[in-house]
Amino acid sequence: MNRTLGQLEEALERQRRFSSDASHELRTPMTAMRTQIEDALQAPQETDVTTLAMALLPSLDRLQRIATDLLALSQLESDALPVRRQRVDLGKLAEGELQMLPITKRLVPLLDPDVVVLGDPHSLGSLISNLIGNAQRHAASTVTVTVWREPREPREPGGSPDRSPDASLNGTAVLEVADDGPGIPSEQREKVFQRFTRLDAARSRDAGGAGLGLAIARQVAQNHGGRLTIEDSAEGARFVLRLPLAP
Missing domain, CATH: 1.10.287.130 (Signal transduction histidine kinase, dimerisation/phosphotransfer (DHp) domain)
Known part of the structure; x- marks a missing residue:
């Protein structure tokens, strides 16, 4: 109680x-x-x-x-928008978003083919667009967008199955958006996914933003059985999306 x-x-x-x-x-x-x-x-x-x-x-x-x-x-x-489950090539989707977005920094796409997930292409496209837009606002010069497949880790005999949100019998699809900007301290990495979050001046959102893009991106990831996190990098910020690969 x-x-x-x-x-x-x-x-x-x-x-x-x-x-x-x-x-x-x-x-x-x-x-x-x-x-x-x-x-x-x-x-x-x-x-x-x-x-x-x-x-x-x-x-x-x-x-x-x-x-x-x-x-x-x-x-x-509230799950008012049910996820339409269809096969989505994550690399092609990212390539399409890169072509539609206004380019303000040097973009480096490293997109493996045939990295396919099940989900709603509109919602996933919005997630990718939010991540790239956020990276462009804070990059010094370059944004790198990478898509690849992460193989399923073998389980020891008698070991417990992987029950993480993005666990998949087929492995994991990974999309990474990295910038060469000022980066985000480890203690603030979860905070940036909260609604209307303001960090220090170096990583603050642009004056016209609503401060909701990353919160929406994380919710889309969770609704697709995946997760969106910020991981260590040599410079700047590195946002990593992991989704279960489609059969």
């Missing part, structure tokens, strides 16, 4: 913290828009409608991104 009450209290505290953070994120662009409109009303003769509209659009775009991401995260966590 004490353990159950403790879990409920922790869940309620997370909900309160999330509500507070969400309110703050929504209030910031709304305050900016209100200030711009009030200034225009005080001097209507000096206000150009086109100029005012262009000034309001960035705040509206940010509000729309926050609302869209909040809805997506809510649906993912």
Whole structure:
């Protein structure tokens, strides 16, 4: 009973913290828009409608991104969006996302063929896009995207079976997105997957971001029976996605 009450209290505290953070994120662009409109009303003769509209659009775009991401995260966590199970070539999916994304840094794709998983290509594409976009924001010059298959580790006779979330009889599909930026300290690696997380200035999210992309990416990974983590690297940050390989 004490353990159950403790879990409920922790869940309620997370909900309160999330509500507070969400309110703050929504209030910031709304305050900016209100200030711009009030200034225009005080001097209507000096206000150009086109100029005012262009000034309001960035705040509206940010509000729309926050609302869209909040809805997506809510649906993912509540299983409102069931995972459509179909065969997805992870390398080809990553290649397609690289072709569609705006390129701001040097991209190095190392994509093995025929690394196939079962899942929803739209959700997995969104996950890959979030990881690459995050890496481009923080890279000094280069982002490396790697896809390969990790063979199933042999089990000793009499040993217990692997019951990890990404365990597969066929092995594991691995997608890695690495950048050469400032990196993320080991004690903060789990924190970046929390909603509306802010780190120090070196790895803070860009001013226009909603701070939900990595939280959505991890939830997509979990919904596909995999996991998304940050692992050690010689420089920068290295995000690693592991999913069960399809039969």
